[in-house]
Amino acid sequence: MNALIALIRARNIEFIRDRSALSWSLLFPVLLIIALAVVFDGQDAPLYRVGVVGAPHSAEVLSEFRHLQLIPYESDAGYLAVGRHRVDLLLTPAGYAINPDNRQGYMIEQLLLTRLPRLNKENIDGVAVSHVEWFLPGIIGMNMMFSALFGIGYGLVRYRRTGVLKRLQVTPLSSHTYLLAQLLSRLLAIVASTSVVFGVLAILFGVKPQGSLGSLLLLTILSCSALVSLALLIASRTRSDELANGLLNLLSWPMMLLSGIWFSLDGSASWLQAIAQILPLTHFNDASRAIITDGATLWQIAPQLGYLGLITLVALALASRWFRWQ
Template identity: 30%
Template sequence: MSRRALHPLGHLVLARIRMFYRQPEAVFWTYGFPLVMITALGLAFREEPKTTILVDVVGPQAEAFQTRLAKDSRFKVVRPAESDWKKRLQSGKTNLVVETGASPTEPPQFWDEPRRADSLFAREAVENVLLHELVPERPAIAEKHLDEVGSRYIDFLLPGMIGMNLMGGGMWGIGFVVVDMRVRKLLKRLLATPMRRSDFLLSVMLARLIFTLFDMIFLITFGYLAFGVRCSGSLLELSLVMAIGGTSFAGIGLLVASRAQTIDAISGLMNLIMLPMWIASGVFFSAERFPEVFQPIVQALPLTCLNNALRGVMLDGDSIVTQWRPLLALVAWGVVSFTVSLRIFRWK
């Protein structure tokens, strides 16, 4: 197809793509920064080796009690000075302190930190060892550990990062660009051309969607190669979910930029809209952690809908039919936002 035969919308999209790749800093923030962030978080929350239980033993029978616990490889037993064990427990250098009695028959005292889960776990583990010594014939309980796809934190994190980048690409990548063009009087010049307004707005959205989808492919490939994150569902359906999410946030970004007159104004509006979703929409932790009274609001947020659909396809192997509720909500957000922005968009 010749350039002359290409639809005006196509020319506008190509122009936006060329402008984007002439800005190295924009390329880095779109493609490089998400990789840096997912690498840092993936390393910080990587799988830990087998848990070691730190126990301090003090008192007259400390040596004998240390010998009893040393039979279990889970325990790392330390015999600190009598004046140090409280500080060690407070600072987290040990999980539990066992204060032994004056004689072997006197029961020990346990000192734990009830606000720390590892301290309570250590107390339970030591109690089980002592109980097994008292009742050696009790049946052993078999332990099985879940090690399936999607059970690690990085498996939970990657879909949230994809959703967050789709939101950032749609909001900042469109809202900021449009307002910048308005400030530099470029929109006023475009208004004097025979270009249709809807073609311009669609070109900004489509160009940004192309950049963002390439970014998502980058992230998914990197997550698989670096951390072994797999997609349990269909890659085609996952791509469709990302396209719907990217289009929805592109419409929201366009709506926010429709009336903003300065860079400061659009920056404030973007942060006002995005910050609650960063916190509440389940990017770094589950949105279910919020109280039940807030759940209707949390679940209605567009980023929550997108993250739920992404995790449903990637982790649970769901189809888009199963995830129709969050996807329908995303479509509604996008259609309403784009329709309103067409009506209220200010060119001057």
């Protein structure tokens, strides 16, 4: 019993002396609750979603009604959104566009015509995105994120703490070569496992990507590279498992909440969307959904690919510069 008490006391003293881990264990729950409150509290979920192209007078008319959300769109994106049932109706300078199969769109149309009975109508055909098609890219991205961040981050910190990196330091191996090897090794493993998981789920649920599988593969490679590079950057100097866990959670939780894994941020506050656009997983989810459901071409997802490539280069360069063996 004395030995048990002594071990418990020693471990508690060790934890308290690790100021970074202690601070994180106290701050993280508070920060998480604050983040959840900011994202979800004080927002009445709208019953209807209406897209708006330009600034038509009809938007001013519908803005008078409660429980109805107006979402600005570029012309092509707006027609695509109404065709895929992402919005219930689309207001345009020429009138309005509606998918005849959207039941909620019918209700908004009747409400609109009571105020503006002479608006021009345009029917847009399209099939609603299924729940599987919506969730599949997000779930795949989330699995890739955890494999990249925690798989590589914990391993590197453990190697440093146990002296493995110290022994490698006396070899001709340079830091950037070592980090590049870590990146490529994890990249091969994650891309291979992600491809298998996606293939099985696509066959199981009958998901047929509308775009190129080659584009989807390239997107996966660049997304995985960006996430692994960020993990290498976080673990480049860290010795504490607890601190590494906190920093990795600090990076992963915003992506869990704001990257479009579970819900779309269309129509949310502009500052919230700005934060989401910083996160690499947002770009993977947006681009992969565009490829799978809308048949987006490589040129159309080029901005996302460029951003992910930039993150990879910058994070890997900083990790190589700040890396320490001990």
